[in-house]
Amino acid sequence: MTGGMSGLGDMDELYEAIILDHYRSPRNTATVEEPDIDLEVNNPFCGDEFHIQLKVDDDSVSQVGITGRGCAISQASASLLAELVKGKSASEVESAVDAVRRLLKGEEITHAEADILGDIEALGGVRKFPVRIKCALLSWVGLGDALQDHLAK
Amino acid sequence: MSDSTSTARSRVFDVDAIRADFPILKRKVNGQDLVYLDNAASSQKPSHVIQSLVDYYEQTNSNVHRGVHTLSIEATDAYEMARTKVATFINAPRSEEVIWTRNTSESLNLVAATWAEANVAEGDNIVITAMEHHSNIVPWQQLAFKKGAELRYLSHNDDGVIDLAGAGSVIDSRTKLVSATHMSNVLGTINPIAELAAMAHEVGAVILVDAAQSVPHMPVDVQALDADFLCFSAHKMLGPTGIGVLWGRYELLDAMPPYMFGGDMILEVTYEDANWNDLPYKFEAGTPNIADAIATGAAVDYLSELGMDNVWKHEQELTAYAMEQILSMGNVKVLGPQDPALRGGVISFIHDTIHPHDLGTALDQQGIAIRTGHHCAMPLVRSFDVVAAARASFYIYNTKSEVDALVNGISETEGYFSR
Numbered sequence: 236m237t238g239g240m241s242g243l244g245d246m247d248e249l250y251e252a253i254i255l256d257h258y259r260s261p262r263n264t265a266t267v268e269e270p271d272i273d274l275e276v277n278n279p280f281c282g283d284e285f286h287i288q289l290k291v292d293d294d295s296v297s298q299v300g301i302t303g304r305g306c307a308i309s310q311a312s313a314s315l316l317a318e319l320v321k322g323k324s325a326s327e328v329e330s331a332v333d334a335v336r337r338l339l340k341g342e343e344i345t346h347a348e349a350d351i352l353g354d355i356e357a358l359g360g361v362r363k364f365p366v367r368i369k370c371a372l373l374s375w376v377g378l379g380d381a382l383q384d385h386l387a388k
Numbered sequence: 389m390s391d392s393t394s395t396a397r398s399r400v401f402d403v404d405a406i407r408a409d410f411p412i413l414k415r416k417v418n419g420q421d422l423v424y425l426d427n428a429a430s431s432q433k434p435s436h437v438i439q440s441l442v443d444y445y446e447q448t449n450s451n452v453h454r455g456v457h458t459l460s461i462e463a464t465d466a467y468e469m470a471r472t473k474v475a476t477f478i479n480a481p482r483s484e485e486v487i488w489t490r491n492t493s494e495s496l497n498l499v500a501a502t503w504a505e506a507n508v509a510e511g512d513n514i515v516i517t518a519m520e521h522h523s524n525i526v527p528w529q530q531l532a533f534k535k536g537a538e539l540r541y542l543s544h545n546d547d548g549v550i551d552l553a554g555a556g557s558v559i560d561s562r563t564k565l566v567s568a569t570h571m572s573n574v575l576g577t578i579n580p581i582a583e584l585a586a587m588a589h590e591v592g593a594v595i596l597v598d599a600a601q602s603v604p605h606m607p608v609d610v611q612a613l614d615a616d617f618l619c620f621s622a623h624k625m626l627g628p629t630g631i632g633v634l635w636g637r638y639e640l641l642d643a644m645p646p647y648m649f650g651g652d653m654i655l656e657v658t659y660e661d662a663n664w665n666d667l668p669y670k671f672e673a674g675t676p677n678i679a680d681a682i683a684t685g686a687a688v689d690y691l692s693e694l695g696m697d698n699v700w701k702h703e704q705e706l707t708a709y710a711m712e713q714i715l716s717m718g719n720v721k722v723l724g725p726q727d728p729a730l731r732g733g734v735i736s737f738i739h740d741t742i743h744p745h746d747l748g749t750a751l752d753q754q755g756i757a758i759r760t761g762h763h764c765a766m767p768l769v770r771s772f773d774v775v776a777a778a779r780a781s782f783y784i785y786n787t788k789s790e791v792d793a794l795v796n797g798i799s800e801t802e803g804y805f806s807r
Contacts, residue, residue, distance in 0.1 A: 243804050244418050244753040250746075255805070281745055281761050282775030304775060306743035307805070364749060 249364050250307060251357040258307040263317035267300040272385050276377030278369055283309045285374050291385065295324045301374065308361060308370040315355045316374050325382055327351070332379035339368050401698040407785045409434040409690075420755025423790045428573050428601060428734045428781035429759055430623045433687075437626055440686035444679045452678055453652060453669070467678050470685025471668070477688045478618065479609040480635055484667040487634040487641070488681050492600040493523040495619035495634035496567075498671065499596060500527035502644040503617075503636075504565060510536035512564045515593075517542045517550060517579065518771070519572045522764045524598045528567065542568070542584075548575035548724040552583055563593040570602035574763045574779070575724030576707070576731035578602070585614040594640065600624060604783070605703055605732055607696040610635055622680065627687035631680040634671070641667050648673040699784055703733040706782045710735055710791045717798065723772060733782035736763065739798065742805055744778040750801040756794055 270288035277284035285303030289296050301317045303310070320328050334348040335355060341362045349356060361371045399405075407413050410432050415422055424432060444466070450459035452467050468483075475483035489495045508514065514528045518541045532539040540558050543551050550568075559566060566588040571578050581597055588595040594616035602608055603618075604625030610618050617640070621632040636644075646653055646664055650673035654662045664670045691699060708728035714720050719740040725731040739747060748760035759779040762769045769777055780794055 243750060243800065246750060246753055246804060249749065250804075279766075282766070282769065283745075284775060306745040308746070367745070367749065370745065 245363055248360040249367065251360055253354045253357045254307065254311040254360075257311035257314040261301070261310055261314035261317075263299050263314070263321070264302050265300050266302075267298045270298075270300070272378075272381045274377060274381045276373055278305075278309070278373050280369060281306070283370065283373060285309070285313050285377070287313075287374060287378055287381070289320070289378075289382075291325070295322060296320045296328065297322075303374075305373070306367075306370050308358075308367055309373050312358055312371045313374040315358065316378060319352070319355060320378070325386055328382055329379065331355075332375050335375050336372065339371055397693050398695060399693050401694055401702060401784075403702070403785065403787055406434075406694070407787075409436065410785055411435060411438070413785060417755040417757070418753050420753075423754075423756040423793045425780040425782065425786065425790065425794060426757045426759050427604075427783040427786075428624070428779065430629070431604060431626050431783050432785065433626055433628070434690055436690050437628070437683050437686045440683045441628065441679055444682050449679075451675055463678055466682045466685075467676070470681045470688075473685040473688045473692075474633055475635075477692065478603065478635060479611050481611065482638055485635055485638050485641060487636070487668045487671045488676055489619075489632045489634050489671075490630060490677070491621045491623075491632035492598060492619045493632075495617075495632050496523055496596070496598065497527050498634055498647045499617050499619075499636070500531050502647050503594075503640060504528075504531050506645060508532075508535050508537050508564045511538075512562050513538040513540050513560070515540045515542060515555075515559050515563050515566045515588075517568045518544060519548060519575055519577065519765065519768050520567075520569055521573055521598065521600070522766070524567055524569060525767070528565075537564075538562075544575075544577070547726060547730075548572065548577045549730065550577070550579055550584075552580060555584065555587060559587050559591060559593065561591050563588065563591050565596060566593055567596040567598065569598040569600075570608070571599075571605070571732045571734070572724065572765075572768075573601050573734060574736050574765045574768055574777070576734035576736070577724050578606075578730060578732055581613045581615065585616075589614070601732065601734065604691075606700040616640055622684040622687060625687055626690055627684040628680040631677045631684055633684075638667065641671070646670050646673070650674045652676075694784065702784060703782050704728065706786055706788065706791065707731065707733045707735065709788050710780065710782070710794070713791055713795045714798075717795065719802075720798065723777060733786075734779065735781070736777040736779040738772075738774055738777050739802075742798075742801060744776045746805070747778050747798065747801055750804060751794070751797045754793075754797045754800065756797050758794070 267288035271291045272289040283305030288300040290298035299317045301313045334344050338359050358371045361367050412432050448462050450463040452464040471486045472483045475486045542555050585595045596617040597615045599618050599620045603620040616637050618635045623629040653665050653673040655665050711728050721738045723736040744760035761776050
């Protein structure tokens with residue numbers, strides 16, 4: 236049944252096909268051995284929680300593992316994040332995190348940023364559902380902060 | 389103004405007629421008829437209550453307890469009449485035992501900061517249940533830290549029913565306070581307050597009842613419960629936000645130090661010292677929430693006209709029907725007592741595959757308002773090994789067809805996520 240027929244209104248804007256795909260089949264969920272970054276993020280508002288592990292070699296992310304539980308949006312967002320960070324330098328990850336923040340707030344992102352984000356642009360649908368922005372941001376904010384801390388060491 | 393009458397008339401419990409009294413039920417949400425099932429968070433308001441606020445500000449507005457002019461006298465009479473209505477509603481022996489606060493949380497904090505501050509010492513313990521709202525956990529945690537006292541929990545079984553037999557070994561001679569929710573805002577469990585009161589009194593402790601979820605929905609009699617303190621909020625019982633009630637036994641309240649200092653709570657002030665006003669004013673420093681107190685009286689009138697026995701019967705029927713419908717879906721688990729007779733109209737549930745927030749958003753698209761999350765009871769929700777639950781909660785204006793809409797909405801959502 237489609238959203239329009241079932242009275243599910245604007246749901247399709249929030250749950251784009253790519254979001255549902257990552258929700259059902261999250262990527263990069265294997266545990267990372269001896270991670271350089273190992274953090275738990277959680278949203279006290281809804282109880283969603285994720286465990287994020289990264290291995291950083293020569294200033295770029297060589298391995299990533301994200302597991303956790305949460306709604307479709309937070310799970311898909313975490314999976315998309317995991318896919319994005321692999322192979323990226325710390326500064327590239329920082330830029331991407333910043334772009335995602337702006338995307339979700341409804342601010343402009345550049346064409347170059349849109350290219351880097353790729354499928355992640357689908358998360359922008361959350362703008363119509365302001366109470367769900369935190370779901371989409373949960374893993375991104377946590378990772379951005381952790382990476383900064385790691386680089387400062 | 390309708391507030392000048394204290395004796396409630398009675399009316400037939402007719403849901404269609406009741407629904408017509410609530411303007412908000414006529415609105416659309418996301419293009420659909422509103423199905424409001426978040427009553428445990430806050431109820432809707434009938435025109436009668438809304439109009440009492442308008443009447444007050446248009447006809448009576450003035451400060452209370454001070455003026456000799458007509459408006460001040462009328463405002464004071466209406467404000468005190470509302471107090472009397474609340475006292476009658478919960479069968480309090482004296483209306484001076486009814487203290488206006490901002491909400492249930494403030495009522496609980498008032499007791500923690502005054503009575504418990506004066507009566508709980510190092511080595512004493514405070515006993516609460518493991519199904520409390522954060523507002524009936526955190527004040528006692530903080531007090532226990534400060535005093536070197538112990539905070540103990542009464543356990544419940546998998547169905548969310550308190551283990552009364554086990555309570556005997558938790559409540560002991562060092563227990564100063566037992567504080568329990570009358571009806572759980574997550575599980576819907578109705579707790580055996582009278583039995584807990586007897587156990588508390590046996591060891592010389594006092595019992596506080598968080599009645600935020602019970603007073604709006606069932607007959608509550610503070611004397612029959614043998615309670616010492618009882619707290620609730622007006623906004624969950626058809627009244628306005630920003631006002632709540634602390635009821636306490638006169639001797640306890642009278643012996644307690646004040647909570648806040650200022651105008652109205654004093655009898656005499658010199659440059660050197662002050663002494664305290666009588667009950668209830670000792671606990672009502674500053675200009676009180678006059679308009680909302682009067683509107684709370686109007687809410688009490690409305691409920692009294694319906695009769696709390698009828699309100700409870702309606703919700704019991706709706707709850708039994710909803711439990712049956714929801715459980716028959718097969719892939720939804722309901723937290724708390726599975727027997728509708730042991731619970732109130734608060735149904736928290738977990739779908740096998742759909743996260744509560746996704747469900748909440750999908751139902752909202754269909755005009756159905758439910759609650760999702762930890763319901764301000766994180767330790768309890770986590771004890772079921774989930775991080776969040778969905779919750780539907782009922783009130784006088786809800787109908788079986790709205791329960792059907794909820795069940796249908798869940799099915800639609802399943803269809804959406806499995807497409």
